[in-house]
Amino acid sequence: MSWALLLLLTGALAFALAVVLRRREELVRLRRTLAEREHRRDLEVETPTQFQHPVVDLSRCMGCATCVAVCPETGVLEIVHGQATVVNGAGCLGISACERECPVGAITVTIKNYEKRPDIPALEPSREAVGVPGVFLAGEVTAQALIRPAIEAGSAVAREVAARVASAPRPERALDLVVVGAGPAGLACALEARQQGLRCVVLDREQELGGTVATYPRRKLVLTQPVDLPGHGRLTRTSYEKEELIDLWHELARDHGLEVHGGREFTGLAPTQGGGWRVETRDASYEAPYVCLAIGRRGTPRKLDVPGEELPKVCFSLLDARAYSGRRILVVGGGDSAVEAALALAEQPGNEVTLSYRRGELVRLKARNLQRFERSVAAGKLRALFHSDVLSIEADRVHLRVRADGVERVTALANDDVFVLIGGTPPVELLERAGVSFDPSLRPPPRAVLEEGTGIVNALAAGLALTALTLAFALWNLDYYGLATHERPTHDKHAFLRPGQGLGLWLGVGAALLVVVNLAYLLRRSPRVRFAWGSLRAWMTSHVATGILAFLFALLHAAMSPRDSLGGHALTGLGVLLVTGAVGRYLYAFVPRAANGRELELREVRARLAALVAERDGGFEERARAEVLALVEGAQWRAGLWQRFAGLFGETRRLRAGLQRIELAGLREGVSAERVHQAAVLARRAHRTALMAAHFEDLRALLGTWRYLHRWVALLMVLLVALHVVYALSYGSLLGGGA
Numbered sequence: 189m190s191w192a193l194l195l196l197l198t199g200a201l202a203f204a205l206a207v208v209l210r211r212r213e214e215l216v217r218l219r220r221t222l223a224e225r226e227h228r229r230d231l232e233v234e235t236p237t238q239f240q241h242p243v244v245d246l247s248r249c250m251g252c253a254t255c256v257a258v259c260p261e262t263g264v265l266e267i268v269h270g271q272a273t274v275v276n277g278a279g280c281l282g283i284s285a286c287e288r289e290c291p292v293g294a295i296t297v298t299i300k301n302y303e304k305r306p307d308i309p310a311l312e313p314s315r316e317a318v319g320v321p322g323v324f325l326a327g328e329v330t331a332q333a334l335i336r337p338a339i340e341a342g343s344a345v346a347r348e349v350a351a352r353v354a355s356a357p358r359p360e361r362a363l364d365l366v367v368v369g370a371g372p373a374g375l376a377c378a379l380e381a382r383q384q385g386l387r388c389v390v391l392d393r394e395q396e397l398g399g400t401v402a403t404y405p406r407r408k409l410v411l412t413q414p415v416d417l418p419g420h421g422r423l424t425r426t427s428y429e430k431e432e433l434i435d436l437w438h439e440l441a442r443d444h445g446l447e448v449h450g451g452r453e454f455t456g457l458a459p460t461q462g463g464g465w466r467v468e469t470r471d472a473s474y475e476a477p478y479v480c481l482a483i484g485r486r487g488t489p490r491k492l493d494v495p496g497e498e499l500p501k502v503c504f505s506l507l508d509a510r511a512y513s514g515r516r517i518l519v520v521g522g523g524d525s526a527v528e529a530a531l532a533l534a535e536q537p538g539n540e541v542t543l544s545y546r547r548g549e550l551v552r553l554k555a556r557n558l559q560r561f562e563r564s565v566a567a568g569k570l571r572a573l574f575h576s577d578v579l580s581i582e583a584d585r586v587h588l589r590v591r592a593d594g595v596e597r598v599t600a601l602a603n604d605d606v607f608v609l610i611g612g613t614p615p616v617e618l619l620e621r622a623g624v625s626f627d628p629s630l631r632p633p634p635r636a637v638l639e640e641g642t643g644i645v646n647a648l649a650a651g652l653a654l655t656a657l658t659l660a661f662a663l664w665n666l667d668y669y670g671l672a673t674h675e676r677p678t679h680d681k682h683a684f685l686r687p688g689q690g691l692g693l694w695l696g697v698g699a700a701l702l703v704v705v706n707l708a709y710l711l712r713r714s715p716r717v718r719f720a721w722g723s724l725r726a727w728m729t730s731h732v733a734t735g736i737l738a739f740l741f742a743l744l745h746a747a748m749s750p751r752d753s754l755g756g757h758a759l760t761g762l763g764v765l766l767v768t769g770a771v772g773r774y775l776y777a778f779v780p781r782a783a784n785g786r787e788l789e790l791r792e793v794r795a796r797l798a799a800l801v802a803e804r805d806g807g808f809e810e811r812a813r814a815e816v817l818a819l820v821e822g823a824q825w826r827a828g829l830w831q832r833f834a835g836l837f838g839e840t841r842r843l844r845a846g847l848q849r850i851e852l853a854g855l856r857e858g859v860s861a862e863r864v865h866q867a868a869v870l871a872r873r874a875h876r877t878a879l880m881a882a883h884f885e886d887l888r889a890l891l892g893t894w895r896y897l898h899r900w901v902a903l904l905m906v907l908l909v910a911l912h913v914v915y916a917l918s919y920g921s922l923l924g925g926g927a
Contacts, residue, residue, distance in 0.1 A: 211889060218885070221266045222787065225275045226794070240282030241300035244272045246781045248294035250773060254713060254724065255286035255295055262555040269783035269881075270776075270888050278552055282334050291713065291728030292773075299331055303628055307485075307614050310630035314348050315341060318630050320623040322465060323457065324348070327373030327482040328400065329615070335372045335401075336415040342376035342482060343418055349478045350384035363387050366467045366474050368454045369482035371399020375437055375446075377480050379418035382444050389474060391467065395450035397437045400484050401430060419444050454483060457622035481622070483615055490610045492520065496581030502606045506532070514538035515604045518586050520578055521545065523552050526609035527561050533607075534570040542571045542601060544578060544588060581606055647774060651736055658740045662748055669748040676747070687745055687755075688916065696745035696755075696916075702738035703762075703909060706731055707902075732773065739766055754912040761905030768898040771891075779888045786881035790820065793874040800866070808859045812850050812867035816874045819846045823878035843875045 251270040259265050264279045265272050284297040308331045310318040317323045326341040349365050365381050367374045370392035381388040414424050419440050452469040460466050464477035489504035509532035519530040522545035534541040564570040575591040586603045668681040676682050684690040709731040739762045750756035797813040847868050854864035
């Protein structure tokens with residue numbers, strides 16, 4: 189007995205220590221994530237080409253972290269207070285893996301500021317420009333910046349044109365369709381048009397196929413999703429090197445006889461007398477009844493507009509970094525293209541590479557590029573000049589204005605090559621001249637992103653319906669189920685409803701199979717298992733449904749009278765599993781949501797404090813803000829769970845002392861009573877909100893134990909079911925079965 193007690197105490201203390209250490213680590217991570225989120229929101233950075241942006245429905249999110257695991261870019265989504273939150277929306281690649289894989293449909297990837305943006309064309313559902321019949325748009329210019337949507341849009345345009353050509357008399361003409369742009373959308377449109385029997389020509393200002401992809405640096409990885417490419421079939425991989433895609437497009441263009449005219453820069457559209465369109469380029473014009481504009485968004489490269497930018501050493505793209513060695517190079521820009529170019533150039537022998545960026549930090553980068561950049565700077569391979577602007581470019585040097593510690597200075601940097609990678613000017617004006625409207629009021633309304641709730645009403649309704657059917661079946665056979673166990677063998681229905689024979693046996697088999705299907709959800713959700721058949725949301729629905737059905741089947745299999753046996757204990761475990769699953773799926777989200785709500789309140793208070801500081805520009809507001817932030821810090825992070833409960837009165841004293849310091853600062857500076865009162869109100873609200881956020885987080889952590897209970901009960905239940913099946917198969921014929 190003494191040994192057992194000692195071992196039990198040792199195990200309990202080890203478990204408690206592990207829980208405390210893990211909780212401490214979780215709080216450190218949570219604090220860091222919240223700080224990063226606030227930092228990103230304060231910057232409010234939106235990249236020129238950013239469209240997609242995830243939105244999380246906290247009323248549905250159950251904190252499974254599947255979205256974080258499947259996101260191809262780290263740092264976009266993180267778990268805060270047990271729920272997913274957007275930390276760096278600017279880093280979203282638009283792959284939408286989080287939306288597809290969320291098991292409860294809590295994430296929607298939408299276009300940021302869609303209803304206000306002046307750079308998205310107004311299109312009909314057919315992708316035809318509003319008010320410009322016969323002119324279609326596809327690809328990146330329509331806010332579809334990824335290869336898969338571009339290919340799908342281009343193919344859809346060709347099918348629409350083919351349908352219109354087939355339904356109308358076809359006069360003798362040279363072309364049915366002119367495609368402007370040889371990127372993924374334009375090539376897909378041309379390939380589909382070829383398959384549909386249309387006479388088509390592809391125009392592009394570059395000689396190389398590929399559009400924007402062709403301008404990527406050598407061997408750059410291009411992310412995509414499985415998609416059907418006309419004339420080729422399925423592109424199944426999730427990433428390709430630039431050269432692989434370019435070679436594939438060249439092969440398809442050659443094999444399908446596409447008529448591609450390179451070196452044709454699109455300059456405008458004009459209607460023809462026959463009702464079609466004349467596509468103007470700098471060197472030629474083409475007429476057709478239908479036009480697909482797939483010209484991308486980069487348009488013309490942005491320039492610095494400084495003296496010397498016309499020198500031959502100034503470039504606006506980098507195709508192959510290996511062509512540069514032993515050079516003094518300046519890269520201007522702070523986006524992924526600029527940083528990737530700087531990193532590639534810094535890896536070449538003998539190069540001295542400097543990155544110039546007008547901001548104080550890189551805020552538009554993919555997480556992987558940022559990590560590579562920081563490592564390169566730390567290793568001395570790359571120099572970074574933040575808060576810098578190019579003033580002029582000369583044959584052997586570049587003049588820059590650099591701001592540091594509030595002081596501006598002009599420096600001359602010895603230089604052989606300059607790469608200006610600050611994005612491009614979207615072709616809005618060019619398309620507007622062609623008749624395409626960018627008026628937001630003409631665009632269809634965006635898909636509404638609303639909180640849908642946990643779905644508990646539907647779940648309760650479905651559960652009630654299934655239970656009611658089971659109850660009806662039991663009442664229908666009450667003459668058997670109402671008998672005592674020892675009286676049942678003589679009943680006429682015994683052979684049909686008993687656990688080891690007839691329907692009773694098959695209900696047990698069905699319950700076991702439902703348990704297997706239920707557990708398959710874990711395989712589908714695991715990132716370590718390559719099992720991606722069906723959507724995870726459908727699997728989550730089946731997980732809930734099969735859990736309920738397995739319990740009801742097992743209850744009927746036990747003839748509504750479970751015994752003190754392996755089967756009876758398995759049934760009890762299945763019931764506990766249902767309860768813990770319901771807590772996790774439908775009830776657990778309320779507390780994390782409340783904690784996240786308090787974080788939003790804290791952000792609002794911080795914003796008001798920052799506005800006061802900016803408005804007044806006085807020392808009192810700045811000191812009041814520092815005092816409030818110190819109160820928030822102490823209330824939310826500096827104490828543990830038990831210390832926080834024990835120190836509630838102490839927090840009241842801290843708040844009182846903080847308010848006194850604010851009042852004294854106001855008296856010393858002679859500020860008005862109204863300003864002091866305003867600061868005090870914000871201090872009280874911030875302190876109270878921080879305390880509530882901390883307490884909700886502690887409560888969430890305690891409730892989070894349902895996950896472990898759910899998993900261990902599931903394991904125990906599976907073992908009991910397996911033993912029950914083995915026992916029934918071995919001795920059922922002797923004992924007459926039974927649950």
